[in-house]
Amino acid sequence: MLWRHQKKHRNIGGRMKAMNLFYAQSGGVTSVINATACAVIETAAKHKNKIAKVYAGRDGIIGALTEDLIDTSQDSRAAIAALRHTPGGAFGSCRYKLKGLEENKAQYERLIEVFAAHDIGYFLYNGGGDSMDTAHKVSQIGQKLGHPITCVGVPKTVDNDLPLTDCCPGFGSVAKYVAVSTREAALDVLSMSRTSTKVFVLEVMGRHAGWIAAAGGLAGEKPGEPPHIILFPEIPFDRKAFMRRVKDSVERYSYCVIVVSEGVRAPDGRFLAEADTKDSFGHAQLGGVGPIVAQMIKDEHGYKYHYAVADYLQRSARHLASKVDVEQAYAVGKAAVQLAVRGENAVMPIIKRISDKPYRWKIATAKLANVANKEKMMPRSYITKDGFGITARGRRYLAPLIRGEAPPPYQNGLPKYVTLKNKSVRKRLKTRFQL
């Protein structure tokens, strides 16, 4: 295969010409994914000899397939800097998963075609497990298709389920949100518990792994402090033991605060809140376990309840981001660019924990081949024997990740978030691509 623009740029007088860098956000966004984007753009600017422009995919990888690229140089440096404190995905994201190479080679050929047409020599894909799989495939295919491309995965997921990295950017801030919200709501419930609402249920995200629910456990520091019960996806729901525990908590403390993961399952393996809709990755779309559990308690014990469903609030609450998380989100973006300019292909920067107390970490590198399509489950040793709480070990792991505050600037009482211009790069291809 041969594309326009491809050959003429690569070598000029023996020196490599600076190539463009393509960056895309993938999957569910977080309150700090834009901090990673900020780092990518700011770090690229320090390597002008190797990186010409940073293009972003409008709506993620779909922007690459449809040749809908955003020229990030059209936004001011101040606007780019403000990404560091702006939640959501500034360029748009998507859950579009590329098929296997055999199944749909055309998708990969199209990607390379677009990359070649726009002198893109670096591909940074910012996402979770599925995205690392895509990045890995692209890293293998470029050379074969005649347009070698340096592919670097950039970790991001509130689910904290990527392997090898000690934690995932995005998780620390959700963890902080859940821990703080649990502590605050618990104080509210306690105030009225002797005469009114006795049970409070907070439903949090976490499809397969209970990392986020576990973070709720940080709200309490001494025995008896809320949350009194955590329901993990890892532990099959034991109704009888649960009901006993609720009653015990209400009788002992006058109230019971419960953090429940959306992914909690009945003993038969079905989600407690089975929904019939699925997202485009084929995952079941969940929601509703909070009110289900609350009503179950009311039916059994007659306790008055309240419940909250945090949903997107938990992963967009940039106002309550963890400073550690923001720093790590920035660090992986910066490291990804540094790996890219060194020509390291098919890798992902990871966070390596050096020590718990004081908490110290550094950036290391993992191979995409070892990351793609693997899910890191929460160790059983982080969950108490009875299955309803976190252990000292779990706490030691989680506690540092919510440390520090990194509030955004405020104006008129509201966080001042940036909206980029997101100017399109002129299309160079005549062909259109059907998704």
Place this chain on the structure above:
Amino acid sequence: MLWRHQKKHRNIGGRMKAMNLFYAQSGGVTSVINATACAVIETAAKHKNKIAKVYAGRDGIIGALTEDLIDTSQDSRAAIAALRHTPGGAFGSCRYKLKGLEENKAQYERLIEVFAAHDIGYFLYNGGGDSMDTAHKVSQIGQKLGHPITCVGVPKTVDNDLPLTDCCPGFGSVAKYVAVSTREAALDVLSMSRTSTKVFVLEVMGRHAGWIAAAGGLAGEKPGEPPHIILFPEIPFDRKAFMRRVKDSVERYSYCVIVVSEGVRAPDGRFLAEADTKDSFGHAQLGGVGPIVAQMIKDEHGYKYHYAVADYLQRSARHLASKVDVEQAYAVGKAAVQLAVRGENAVMPIIKRISDKPYRWKIATAKLANVANKEKMMPRSYITKDGFGITARGRRYLAPLIRGEAPPPYQNGLPKYVTLKNKSVRKRLKTRFQL
């Protein structure tokens, strides 16, 4: 009627002896009601010639009826100062409403009996409309029962529905929470809207008045900015117009963010989320309108949705309190004590707005007789003609109330909230009281 301890204390050598002050928190708590408590205790300490000790009712007025009083002097000054940044009700609250004087005179006699037994000369009741009614009744009955007591109501309610006062302490912080959360979640939804979730529904509190839902409108500052739709309790739900509006928003902006009040009603007057449980004031207990509205949209338009139910998170989120709200909560507590020591009976400090821009306010005084059992509805002029948004006038009223940040101190990534010792005052009465 004559009680022990009653006569001997009042007059000593012609000078009034300092009496104790009784303070109780009533009804749903807020993220700043403890700031009011802090002000009451700190201000009382400046009037030692008139106020001996501040007693708080354990679980509100129930603590008075059952002679379960808390001696606030047993906690350190630092602990009391920390109330300023601690959400919930530090002494416990309740929704127990005293009956009418004719229906249950025994309750009022008991109150006065307890007040007399503990040399209580001041009664500060911190709550909403129902509580102001109680305070008003108590203010009338003391004299008749031979133990005159100075009763001062102290405004508090996230519902913002007390009359005469420009706003109610507690509301500004919920308003800020809802506005910030709407803005943040909207950025999340927008990121994915072209390929995934198009509709986001945030369910907020507000039984009869749409003040809290209206505050969501502050999230957007320019036309087209989210929230795209607000559903108010004041506007009968017009399904057809609503569905048209949702579709229009998705087609125009690619997404639709909706803030819905729990109190929104069908044209027949029933709550959209009618529940069969009622609280002890006889109000219907609501919840669930968020998912109902979201599913309704899915059925009609097929749009993928997400919803969040903020519930207690919104009224306990002290980490995101409005600085103006914290200051006003403190100011009414301080003013209440000042009114009490001046012997002003049956009054309530109110917030009077002097100007919108710059926002200036002061404390004034209202008569409890004019406050009790009245609900301030939101002016129709604050809601747009189509019923789905707020007007410039509504914005002018709401905007100043969310101004400024007043973050609590943090430790290990979590807000450092105080838990008081809440030591009991020794009982002096032999009789027990059946609630």
